[in-house]
Amino acid sequence: MFEDILVTGLINGGVYALLAVGFSLVFGVARIVNIAHTAFYMLAAYCFYALLVKAHFGFALAGLTAVVAVVALSVLSYKLVIEPVREHESAVLIATIALALIFQELMLFSFGGNFLGIPSTLEGTVTVIGVKIAYQRLLILAVAALMLGATWALLYRTRLGLAIRATANDLEVANLMGMNVQRVAMATVAISVALAAIAGVVVAPVFVVDPFMWLSPLVTMLAIVVLGGLGSMKGSLIGAFIIGYVEAITVFALPQGSFLKGAVALSIMVIVLLVRPEGLFGVSFEEER
Amino acid sequence: MRNPIAFAARWLWVELKNEVFVLPSRSLVLAWVATILLLPVIYPDPYILRVAVLTCLFAVFAASWDLLAGYAGQVNFGHALFFGAGAYGSAMLSQKLGLSPWLTIWLGAAIATLFGAVTGYLCLRLRGSYLSLATLAFPLIVIGLLFAFPDASGGELGISGLRSLATSRTANYYIAAIAMLILVFGMWKIADSKFGIVLHAIRDDEVAVRASGINTTHYKLAAFAIAAFCAGMAGALLAHFIRIADPSTLATALSFQVVIWGIFGGAATIYGPVAAVFILYPLTEWLGSFKAFGELRLLIFAVIVLLVLLFMPRGLSPWVRDKIETECPRCKQRNGVWRSVCRLCGAGLGVAARANGASARQ
Numbered sequence: 001m002f003e004d005i006l007v008t009g010l011i012n013g014g015v016y017a018l019l020a021v022g023f024s025l026v027f028g029v030a031r032i033v034n035i036a037h038t039a040f041y042m043l044a045a046y047c048f049y050a051l052l053v054k055a056h057f058g059f060a061l062a063g064l065t066a067v068v069a070v071v072a073l074s075v076l077s078y079k080l081v082i083e084p085v086r087e088h089e090s091a092v093l094i095a096t097i098a099l100a101l102i103f104q105e106l107m108l109f110s111f112g113g114n115f116l117g118i119p120s121t122l123e124g125t126v127t128v129i130g131v132k133i134a135y136q137r138l139l140i141l142a143v144a145a146l147m148l149g150a151t152w153a154l155l156y157r158t159r160l161g162l163a164i165r166a167t168a169n170d171l172e173v174a175n176l177m178g179m180n181v182q183r184v185a186m187a188t189v190a191i192s193v194a195l196a197a198i199a200g201v202v203v204a205p206v207f208v209v210d211p212f213m214w215l216s217p218l219v220t221m222l223a224i225v226v227l228g229g230l231g232s233m234k235g236s237l238i239g240a241f242i243i244g245y246v247e248a249i250t251v252f253a254l255p256q257g258s259f260l261k262g263a264v265a266l267s268i269m270v271i272v273l274l275v276r277p278e279g280l281f282g283v284s285f286e287e288e289r
Numbered sequence: 290m291r292n293p294i295a296f297a298a299r300w301l302w303v304e305l306k307n308e309v310f311v312l313p314s315r316s317l318v319l320a321w322v323a324t325i326l327l328l329p330v331i332y333p334d335p336y337i338l339r340v341a342v343l344t345c346l347f348a349v350f351a352a353s354w355d356l357l358a359g360y361a362g363q364v365n366f367g368h369a370l371f372f373g374a375g376a377y378g379s380a381m382l383s384q385k386l387g388l389s390p391w392l393t394i395w396l397g398a399a400i401a402t403l404f405g406a407v408t409g410y411l412c413l414r415l416r417g418s419y420l421s422l423a424t425l426a427f428p429l430i431v432i433g434l435l436f437a438f439p440d441a442s443g444g445e446l447g448i449s450g451l452r453s454l455a456t457s458r459t460a461n462y463y464i465a466a467i468a469m470l471i472l473v474f475g476m477w478k479i480a481d482s483k484f485g486i487v488l489h490a491i492r493d494d495e496v497a498v499r500a501s502g503i504n505t506t507h508y509k510l511a512a513f514a515i516a517a518f519c520a521g522m523a524g525a526l527l528a529h530f531i532r533i534a535d536p537s538t539l540a541t542a543l544s545f546q547v548v549i550w551g552i553f554g555g556a557a558t559i560y561g562p563v564a565a566v567f568i569l570y571p572l573t574e575w576l577g578s579f580k581a582f583g584e585l586r587l588l589i590f591a592v593i594v595l596l597v598l599l600f601m602p603r604g605l606s607p608w609v610r611d612k613i614e615t616e617c618p619r620c621k622q623r624n625g626v627w628r629s630v631c632r633l634c635g636a637g638l639g640v641a642a643r644a645n646g647a648s649a650r651q
Contacts, residue, residue, distance in 0.1 A: 035545075101587055106588065263431075273414075
């Protein structure tokens with residue numbers, strides 16, 4: 001059981017990290033609480049399904065096309081829906097909720113509400129430290145690690161990354177230094193949705209694909225981001241693995257654990273917030289009154 | 290003075306003429322109240338009455354969210370917690386202990402108030418987005434517990450077979466409508482009182498309020514408790530109306546729904562969210578009744594919300610109110626848009642004055 005917990009927690013933590021880091025980036029740069037973030041993850045899974053099963057593309061081509069299409073859609077919806085109401089914080093909030101609902105209903109309408117089966121990208125299993133792991137799960141882990149590494153490299157080794165970090169740190173000063181903050185915000189949205197879409201494509205064969213699959217990771221992701229500290233990359237990463245392991249422990253060690261895993265993870269978040277209201281690695285925005 | 294009835298009628302007419310008919314928004318509210326009270330007489334269709342009952346109860350729910358989020362600035366993403374607490378509290382007490390539903394709706398609301406106070410206490414140190422996202426968690430924790438202990442809670446199916454408050458549809462309608470009017474006008478009065486002003490100040494600058502010697506903790510807890518009481522009452526009434534309390538009363542979707550109603554109607558107004566529910570809820574029901582639209586109902590709902598927001602980002606009711614009324618630049622009282630001088634202080638309300646007023650508001 002201990003080994004099960006170790007492996008499951010690592011894999012789920014990796015998926016959560018992909019989602020949470022992207023969400024955190026957008027919040028840090030543009031101060032958008034993007035409820036539709038996991039809806040893009042759902043869209044990517046559907047797009048992958050349509051291209052792979054219906055249109056018979058190869059795995060790599062289908063995955064790539066799905067990610068590119070979803071990123072293009074996200075930039076389009078940012079331009080059309082979010083940007084015109086940017087100065088009204090509450091309007092942005094419900095605009096993202098409405099977007100998520102629209103995507104959910106569109107998928108429900110075009111694919112129906114049933115679970116969709118997607119063949120694994122890699123068949124077969126391997127036994128590590130006494131636990132049988134499907135290759136697909138190893139693939140998820142590898143992709144998550146690769147993407148998190150790539151995001152880190154982008155943020156800390158490129159000029160765009162510097163601009164993103166500068167904008168997240170202080171929007172007005174970044175603007176005064178001649179950065180095009182609008183374009184930085186758009187690039188950030190694209191990067192963050194790309195991470196979510198990649199997560200959607202790799203987990204599609206393992207997790208349940210239905211139009212409501214965005215709700216439960218949304219809540220977990222929000223818990224992670226709040227736990228780690230809003231807008232903090234490091235916090236999101238560590239928070240993702242904390243929540244991943246807490247869920248794994250609850251599922252394997254408690255009776256009725258699969259019902260309680262959300263409750264326990266969220267309770268951990270609440271407890272952390274009571275002790276440290278700005279999250280584990282967050283900065284308190286006291287001066288931003 | 291010789292005929293008291295004629296005197297009262299005359300007094301009423303003068304009051305109406307001077308206080309209500311001078312402002313289009315007040316006339317609208319009067320027309321709305323009259324329609325609600327006369328609906329079963331005008332149109333006693335059971336389906337319409339059912340939709341009307343649900344609309345009334347969700348209106349209370351949306352207004353209570355607005356009191357907490359719009360006025361006190363505690364943008365609650367888990368407002369369904371209070372609704373569900375009221376529904377489940379009342380359902381369990383009436384089903385397991387056999388108490389009369391007339392008593393248990395109050396107990397359910399009291400349980401919701403308790404939940405509100407606890408949530409408020411846990412969230413005291415959180416602000417802004419942290420508070421929103423943390424509150425999202427509370428109803429989900431409760432749902433997890435309900436699913437883990439299906440013996441007490443009925444699990445996924447909930448508690449069904451509850452007793453109704455009244456037998457006939459019309460009586461049930463009047464219970465919901467009158468409860469709605471009392472609770473909504475009560476919340477409106479609270480929001481308009483000194484208490485509401487303090488809540489407004491807390492939203493704008495909590496540190497400044499504390500520096501003025503006001504105990505903001507008490508005010509925030511009270512705001513949570515009052516909002517939770519009203520939401521819990523709505524939940525309890527709903528449970529006894531549809532005769533089931535199930536996990537959908539705690540769902541994230543309902544919490545999001547109330548946020549949409551609140552912001553769509555215009556936050557920090559109380560009447561805005563109520564108006565939003567009275568427009569959006571029957572509209573979605575009506576769309577759902579078409580075969581072709583049935584599946585697309587939520588989609589159309591979301592698209593309407595999105596389009597309205599693009600054109601009126603502050604919400605529907607402030608936009609409408611600005612179209613039909615102007616603010617006097619001198620005394621800040623509201624006037625019908627057709628008047629050329631202020632009805633109270635006589636200041637000019639010309640085009641120039643209106644432009645001034647508009648720039649002063651921004």
